[in-house]
Amino acid sequence: xxxxxxxxxxxxxxxxxxxxxxxxxxxxxxxxxxxxxxxxxxxxxxxxxxxxxxxxxxxxxxxxxxxxxxxxxxxxxxxxxxxxxxxxxxxxxxxxxxxxxxxxxxxxxxxxxxxxxxxxxxxxxxxxxxxxxxxxxxxxxxxxxxxxxxxxxxxxxxxxxxxxxxxxxxxxxxxxxxxxxxxxxxxxxxxxxxxxxxxxxxxxxxxxxxxxxxxxxxxxxxxxxxxxxxxxxxxxxxxxxxxxxxxxxxxxxxxxxxxxxxxxxxxxxxxxxxxxxxxxxxxxxxxxxxxxxxxxxxxxxxxxxxxxxxxxxxxxxxxxxxxxxxxxxxxxxxxxxxxxxxxxxxxxxxxxxxxxxxxxxxxxxxxxxxx
Amino acid sequence: xxxxxxxxxxxxxxxxxxxxxxxxxxxxxxxxxxxxxxxxxxxxxxxxxxxxxxxxxxxxxxxxxxxxxxxxxxxxxxxxxxxxxxxxxxxxxxxxxxxxxxxxxxxxxxxxxxxxxxxxxxxxxxxxxxxxxxxxxxxxxxxxxxxxxxxxxxxxxxxxxxxxxxxxxxxxxxxxxxxxxxxxxxxxxxxxxxxxxxxxxxxxxxxxxxxxxxxxxxxxxxxxxxxxxxxxxxxxxxxxxxxxxxxxxxxxxxxxxxxxxxxxxxxxxxxxxxxxxxxxxxxxxxxxxxxxxxxxxxxxxxxxxxxxxxxxxxxxxxxxxxxxxxxxxxxxxxxxxxxxxxxxxxxxxxxxxxxxxxxxxxxxxxxxxxxxxxxxxxxxxxxx
Numbered sequence: 030x031x032x033x034x035x036x037x038x039x040x041x042x043x044x045x046x047x048x049x050x051x052x053x054x055x056x057x058x059x060x061x062x063x064x065x066x067x068x069x070x071x072x073x074x075x076x077x078x079x080x081x082x083x084x085x086x087x088x089x090x091x092x093x094x095x096x097x098x099x100x101x102x103x104x105x106x107x108x109x110x111x112x113x114x115x116x117x118x119x120x121x122x123x124x125x126x127x128x129x130x131x132x133x134x135x136x137x138x139x140x141x142x143x144x145x146x147x148x149x150x151x152x153x154x155x156x157x158x159x160x161x162x163x164x165x166x167x168x169x170x171x172x173x174x175x176x177x178x179x180x181x182x183x184x185x186x187x188x189x190x191x192x193x194x195x196x197x198x199x200x201x202x203x204x205x206x207x208x209x210x211x212x213x214x215x216x217x218x219x220x221x222x223x224x225x226x227x228x229x230x231x232x233x234x235x236x237x238x239x240x241x242x243x244x245x246x247x248x249x250x251x252x253x254x255x256x257x258x259x260x261x262x263x264x265x266x267x268x269x270x271x272x273x274x275x276x277x278x279x280x281x282x283x284x285x286x287x288x289x290x291x292x293x294x295x296x297x298x299x300x301x302x303x304x305x306x307x308x309x310x311x312x313x314x315x316x317x318x319x320x321x322x323x324x325x326x327x328x329x330x331x332x333x334x335x336x337x338x339x340x341x342x343x344x345x346x347x348x349x350x351x352x353x354x355x356x357x358x359x360x361x362x363x364x365x366x367x368x369x370x371x372x373x374x375x376x377x378x379x380x381x382x383x384x385x386x387x388x389x390x391x392x393x394x395x396x397x398x399x400x
Numbered sequence: 401x402x403x404x405x406x407x408x409x410x411x412x413x414x415x416x417x418x419x420x421x422x423x424x425x426x427x428x429x430x431x432x433x434x435x436x437x438x439x440x441x442x443x444x445x446x447x448x449x450x451x452x453x454x455x456x457x458x459x460x461x462x463x464x465x466x467x468x469x470x471x472x473x474x475x476x477x478x479x480x481x482x483x484x485x486x487x488x489x490x491x492x493x494x495x496x497x498x499x500x501x502x503x504x505x506x507x508x509x510x511x512x513x514x515x516x517x518x519x520x521x522x523x524x525x526x527x528x529x530x531x532x533x534x535x536x537x538x539x540x541x542x543x544x545x546x547x548x549x550x551x552x553x554x555x556x557x558x559x560x561x562x563x564x565x566x567x568x569x570x571x572x573x574x575x576x577x578x579x580x581x582x583x584x585x586x587x588x589x590x591x592x593x594x595x596x597x598x599x600x601x602x603x604x605x606x607x608x609x610x611x612x613x614x615x616x617x618x619x620x621x622x623x624x625x626x627x628x629x630x631x632x633x634x635x636x637x638x639x640x641x642x643x644x645x646x647x648x649x650x651x652x653x654x655x656x657x658x659x660x661x662x663x664x665x666x667x668x669x670x671x672x673x674x675x676x677x678x679x680x681x682x683x684x685x686x687x688x689x690x691x692x693x694x695x696x697x698x699x700x701x702x703x704x705x706x707x708x709x710x711x712x713x714x715x716x717x718x719x720x721x722x723x724x725x726x727x728x729x730x731x732x733x734x735x736x737x738x739x740x741x742x743x744x745x746x747x748x749x750x751x752x753x754x755x756x757x758x759x760x761x762x763x764x765x766x767x768x769x770x771x772x773x774x775x776x777x778x779x780x781x782x783x784x
Contacts, residue, residue, distance in 0.1 A: 090507060090511050090653065101500065190401055213590050236534075293659055312497075312500065316496065318624045319629075356505055359491060359493065360509070362490050
């Protein structure tokens with residue numbers, strides 16, 4: 030056996046390869062069940078419709094513009110997924126992402142709409158920083174409630190979601206120059222506050238909405254991975270996530286880990302909200318009593334990627350890909366909810382990913398022995 | 401050792417099966433080439449690949465196409481027209497309610513063969529400017545989008561149902577029926593929704609004045625939600641508890657939650673959009689605007705060459721496109737004859753009822769439309 034083969038065997042028997050294989054298996058099972066459902070409800074069109082879903086509808090809308098579209102819709106999913114996954118590593122289930130997302134998008138829109146005169150062509154940058162700050166602050170408050178008052182993370186998160194949502198509604202309705210009275214939504218985002226396309230329109234066509242924010246997303250995922258993997262802070266956070274009692278005994282501050290985790294997660298979610306509303310040609314925020322779905326989609330994204338920040342990039346793009354295909358699938362008269370069904374099935378099977386991992390490692394062990 | 405072997409075998413089987421099935425799925429799809437339309441026609445709700453008529457509506461409508469309210473009404477019109485004229489149809493719900501999502505949904509629809517795009521609701525308003533400009537060969541019909549009263553592209557026919565008329569008739573009916581405590585629960589503060597409210601308030605005011613009825617109170621609250629939810633039901637229930645006798649509900653898919661609250665309280669409720677008599681035991685009547693015939697006639701014009709592109713239409717009682725569902729009602733005092741009399745008065749503008757009515761176009765500098773209307777023009781009922 031020469032060296033490169035040994036390296037490949039080492040990779041195949043590694044922890045991350047196991048996670049990857051398990052994720053792929055769960056995704057395939059999810060897709061197969063989706064196909065099964067399609068076959069039951071609409072046997073004659075099941076295969077072409079499923080093909081549309083699997084190809085993201087690229088056959089009709091064009092591969093390049095399809096990719097551009099997927100990258101646009103992936104941005105909030107990746108950021109919310111990162112907000113969930115990052116805290117999961119520290120042992121906190123951040124279900125308050127939707128609230129942090131709303132706070133972030135509001136701050137982003139507010140700065141973007143009302144401060145265009147101050148920041149000029151860098152308004153978009155100021156706006157997304159404001160979004161990250163607002164989301165971070167909201168996450169931090171939740172962190173304080175959990176770390177110092179020992180509140181249940183789930184209840185705390187859900188309540189903070191609604192508090193954030195209604196707070197934003199209240200502030201928006203009373204913001205002159207930002208809110209359009211009688212229309213129930215915010216003003217149009219000025220051009221200076223729209224995130225630049227960064228040349229992606231030349232690549233994917235002018236109708237594409239893909240913009241700089243996808244690069245920011247990927248950079249932040251790498252940043253989060255670096256923190257968790259390569260820094261003392263990340264080591265401490267993971268230790269708290271694995272066993273808070275043992276970590277405390279070893280002299281690690283559990284409170285600090287939770288606070289830092291929630292602060293960063295909130296900033297990620299807030300940035301996701303701001304980037305989603307300031308991307309493309311800008312999106313108005315309409316007053317609503319319903320929480321944004323992206324906050325919860327983030328949970329799926331994180332679970333599929335086993336909370337690995339680098340995996341979250343892929344799972345976010347994957348879910349966005351299914352969503353784009355789901356829109357195309359409607360040309361067959363099928364409900365786009367099927368995409369939700371498939372994602373849900375994948376998540377259910379994520380619970381089995383340990384079984385798949387276990388089986389895979391058994392196989393890998395045999396592989397090694399047979400060498 | 402034996403068990404391990406079985407496990408490994410099982411894993412291999414799962415992997416192989418999934419790979420094979422997955423490959424099979426896509427290769428079969430690939431085998432049928434680029435003509436999946438042939439196999440798809442006529443299935444799954446009448447839609448098919450390559451649908452010629454596309455219905456696009458907001459992602460926020462969780463009930464989807466069967467919202468038992470205005471989207472379903474329009475969709476039924478599309479289906480009727482499509483089936484009668486051999487046109488294929490499908491609906492597209494964008495990923496979210498952003499302008500970009502709508503543009504992407506139109507693009508998907510058009511590239512999948514749409515010749516006519518019919519949008520429903522106010523959400524697409526922003527996107528229609530770009531969409532009509534970028535797709536000059538596609539005909540756009542918008543139902544309830546706003547901002548196109550003055551000008552629209554030549555391939556865009558903008559229709560806003562005059563719900564003020566239907567609301568007015570409901571307001572008159574509520575007062576003449578004998579209700580003293582009225583409630584209004586609209587979804588959001590947008591013109592197509594506010595129109596119902598203003599009509600209702602002015603109708604109640606008119607009837608209170610005309611018949612000398614005193615002591616009528618009226619409450620109003622925006623729900624900021626247009627899908628069925630426990631929150632809406634709780635709000636409506638608390639209103640009934642506090643003595644509200646009848647609620648005019650105007651919240652699309654959320655109507656069913658208000659109707660449920662009314663049924664539970666044994667109170668009364670006015671449905672909206674389409675006849676909701678069968679949705680509950682206490683639905684007294686429904687304020688309706690007849691979108692279905694309007695949708696059908698606009699689709700006919702799109703195909704027979706008489707497409708009134710670039711124009712705006714506000715159909716109301718003059719086109720017999722608005723009114724109350726009076727075929728089946730649970731009124732105790734208000735009769736069909738009384739309704740016919742009120743309807744004729746409104747249609748013929750007796751005493752300038754209709755021409756003097758406050759509509760969304762009468763308040764040029766829009767502040768808070770609701771506040772602008774209520775205290776200034778309403779003298780005979782108490783707004784709480």
